Amino acid sequence: MGSLLAAIQEAEKAAEDWRADARVHVLRNYTTEPLDPYLSLHLLRDDILPTISHGGYGTIAQELLDPDSPIANSPPDIIVLSLLVEFVDPAISADGWTADTAIKEITAYINTLVEQSSALVVANTFIPPIDVLLGEMPDSTGQELDRLNEHLLDVASQHANRVVICDWRELPGLGAPDSVIDRRFWKSSQAPFRAAFLDLYARRIASFVRAAKGLSKKCLILDCDNTLWGGVVGEDGLSGIELDATVEPGVSFRDFQKTVVDLHEKGVMIAVCSKNNEEDVWNVFENHEHAVLQKSHLVAWRINWEDKANNIVSIVDELNIGLDSVVFVDDSPRERALIANRLPDVTLIAFPDGEPPGPELLTRDVFFESLSTSVEDASRTRMYQQQSVRSDEKDRFADLSDYLQSLQTVVRIARVDDSSIGRVTQLTQKTNQFNLTTRRYSEADIREFANDPNAAVFRMAVEDRFGDMGTTGVFIARLDGRTAVIDTLLLSCRVLGRQLETALVDQCMRALEACWTVTHWQSQYIATRKNQQTAEFWDRMGFDMVSGDEMSKQYACDARLRIVDYLNVMTVESEY
Amino acid sequence: MSELIKQVMAQVLQIEAETIVADTSPDSVERWDSLKHMQLIMALEDEFRIEFPDDVIPELLSFAAIEAKIDTLTSG
Numbered sequence: 075m076g077s078l079l080a081a082i083q084e085a086e087k088a089a090e091d092w093r094a095d096a097r098v099h100v101l102r103n104y105t106t107e108p109l110d111p112y113l114s115l116h117l118l119r120d121d122i123l124p125t126i127s128h129g130g131y132g133t134i135a136q137e138l139l140d141p142d143s144p145i146a147n148s149p150p151d152i153i154v155l156s157l158l159v160e161f162v163d164p165a166i167s168a169d170g171w172t173a174d175t176a177i178k179e180i181t182a183y184i185n186t187l188v189e190q191s192s193a194l195v196v197a198n199t200f201i202p203p204i205d206v207l208l209g210e211m212p213d214s215t216g217q218e219l220d221r222l223n224e225h226l227l228d229v230a231s232q233h234a235n236r237v238v239i240c241d242w243r244e245l246p247g248l249g250a251p252d253s254v255i256d257r258r259f260w261k262s263s264q265a266p267f268r269a270a271f272l273d274l275y276a277r278r279i280a281s282f283v284r285a286a287k288g289l290s291k292k293c294l295i296l297d298c299d300n301t302l303w304g305g306v307v308g309e310d311g312l313s314g315i316e317l318d319a320t321v322e323p324g325v326s327f328r329d330f331q332k333t334v335v336d337l338h339e340k341g342v343m344i345a346v347c348s349k350n351n352e353e354d355v356w357n358v359f360e361n362h363e364h365a366v367l368q369k370s371h372l373v374a375w376r377i378n379w380e381d382k383a384n385n386i387v388s389i390v391d392e393l394n395i396g397l398d399s400v401v402f403v404d405d406s407p408r409e410r411a412l413i414a415n416r417l418p419d420v421t422l423i424a425f426p427d428g429e430p431p432g433p434e435l436l437t438r439d440v441f442f443e444s445l446s447t448s449v450e451d452a453s454r455t456r457m458y459q460q461q462s463v464r465s466d467e468k469d470r471f472a473d474l475s476d477y478l479q480s481l482q483t484v485v486r487i488a489r490v491d492d493s494s495i496g497r498v499t500q501l502t503q504k505t506n507q508f509n510l511t512t513r514r515y516s517e518a519d520i521r522e523f524a525n526d527p528n529a530a531v532f533r534m535a536v537e538d539r540f541g542d543m544g545t546t547g548v549f550i551a552r553l554d555g556r557t558a559v560i561d562t563l564l565l566s567c568r569v570l571g572r573q574l575e576t577a578l579v580d581q582c583m584r585a586l587e588a589c590w591t592v593t594h595w596q597s598q599y600i601a602t603r604k605n606q607q608t609a610e611f612w613d614r615m616g617f618d619m620v621s622g623d624e625m626s627k628q629y630a631c632d633a634r635l636r637i638v639d640y641l642n643v644m645t646v647e648s649e650y
Numbered sequence: 651m652s653e654l655i656k657q658v659m660a661q662v663l664q665i666e667a668e669t670i671v672a673d674t675s676p677d678s679v680e681r682w683d684s685l686k687h688m689q690l691i692m693a694l695e696d697e698f699r700i701e702f703p704d705d706v707i708p709e710l711l712s713f714a715a716i717e718a719k720i721d722t723l724t725s726g
Contacts, residue, residue: 078696079658107685108692258704263688269696 085118094287095123099150103132103161105265112276138186153193160203169214173222188233192516194286195237199223204266207251240278281440288504291441297404298348303327307354317364326430331366333436338371342442346375347385383416394567401441478643481538487581488649490524490531497545498533506604509564528553532582549582553590560597573640597629658697662690675712
C-alpha cells in the first residue's frame, strides 16, 4: 500500500462528480476513529462522498433511543456497529464466562437499530479479547465466543437486507496478532487495530455502502490470454497454455477461473473481451481439461481484433448497464491504460505484473456485493441470456410493433405485498436509467407507503415467451387533496423499449382513479447522470410541464387522460 | 520532508498547511486533542514508514518536535 495521504488526495482529485454521498455513523465501544481515512479512501475511489461520524463510547442504546441524538437528527445511510466483546461484557475475563449477557445485549442492539433507524447496519463478528490475542490474558472464552457469533449471524439473518455482517474472523492476520494489533495505541487509547486490519475492514464496509447505494458492480469483463490462463492460446496452442489442477502457475489460473464462476453463481454478469481468434478461445473453454469457466457462464463476449474500449462500450450497450457497473480485468498494463483513459468510469483491477492472478484479486474489494438474497438476483445471467436471444430476434421483424407482439408479453400489475416488498425496495435502490425521480427507499419506507390509505405502491411483473423476468417496474403515488402525485416511476433496464412504462403508468392511474377522488395528476422528472432517456417521458405521456428547469421539471395533467396503444403489444393482467 | 509533514498535519488536524510553523502545537490548534494526536501519529507513521517508540509519542507535541524525531528515525 502506498501513502494513505497521497491515495486519498488522488482519489479526491480523480472524482469528477460524486455518484452518491454516504453518511456513515459508527456505533462503537472502543476507539474507531483510525478507521476514517481508510473508509474515506475506499469510498472516494468509487466516487462516493463520505461523511463519517462516531458515537460515544459504549452509549449505543442511549444514542438509539434518544430523540435528540445525532442519529435521529441526521439519519445515517449506514450504521457500523463496531464492537469488541470485552467491552460488551467485561465479565469475559473471568473463568466460566458464558455468552448469555453478551447475546442478550447484542440482540437488543440489533433489534433496536432495525426498529429505530432505516440505515443499513454493518455488524462485526466477535474476535477473542485483544489482551487474549496479545497473550496477556488467558483465554477463558472457550466455545462461548462461537455461540455468541452464531447467535449474531442468526439475528442478522432475521433482518435480511437490513443487517449485514463483516466477519472479522475472516480478515487475515489474527493468527499473528502483532501484525494487526498495535499494543501502543491499544494501551494508550483503546485503539487496537493496525493499518492492515483497518484497510480490509474499511474495504468490506465500503462494499456494503456501495450495495446500499445501488452502486455495486454488475458485470465483470475479462481478458483471456495471461488472465484466464497463462500464455497466448493463438501461439502456444491448447496444450501450451498454463491451466492446471496441480502444477503452478496453471493452478493459479484455474483458481482464478473458479472465483469467476463463483461470482457468476452470485448473479454477477461475466463477459469476455479478448484480442484473439474466437475459435481459439472457445477451444480452451470447451476442450481444455482444466477449464472451469464455460461459455454458458458468459452473458456477452467480444473476441476480435478491435480496440477494447469500443468492445467494452458495445458490451455495456448490449447489456443495458452503465460503464460504472463494470469491472475490467486485463493483465496488460497497456490495455488498462487505454481503458483508464477512454472509459474512466470502468473499474480496473491492477493485475500483478507478469504473474498469475492471486486468489484475492477479485475478492479483496467486494465490488459485487449484493444485500439482496432474492432469487431474481441469482438468476440474472439466465435472464440476460434470454435477453440476448430477444435482441437477436429484433432483426427479423417487419417493425417494432411486429416484434413486440411476437414476444407475447404478459404484464401483471398489482399492489406491493410481503413477497414483493424486498424486490420493490431493491429496484428503488438500484435503478438508475429509467427512473424519473431516483428516490431511494428502504423497506420500511415502502411499507409506510403501502400502509397509508392516501398512498399506493404498485409493482409490475413481466413475462414473455423467453421467460419470466419477475418484478421489473415500480409506481408510487400519494394523494394530496384531489391531486394524485406520482412520487416514483421506475423500470428495470431489462425491459426498456417495450412500451411497458406506458402500461405501468396508465394501469396505475386507472386503478387509483377508481379508488381515490382524483381531479388532477402531478408528476416530476429529476435529472441525474443516468436518467436522461426519461427527460421527455412525461411529455410523451401527455403531461404538461408547469414549472422547473432542465434539472427538475414539474408536470401536471387532468385525470382520465389515456394512452392505450400499448394494449396492442401485450396482455395486461391487473389485480388490485 | 517538512512539506510532507505539514501536509499530513493539515489533513489530520483540518488546518491549512501554510499556517503551520515550528511551534504549531495543541496550544495553537484547538482540534489537536489526544484522539487527533493518535490519528496524527498513525498518519505520519504510514507516510514515512516508521514507528515511533512508545515513550516519545506523548512528546511529539509541536511541528518542530515531530520534524526532529522523524529526521532521526528516517536518517538512521
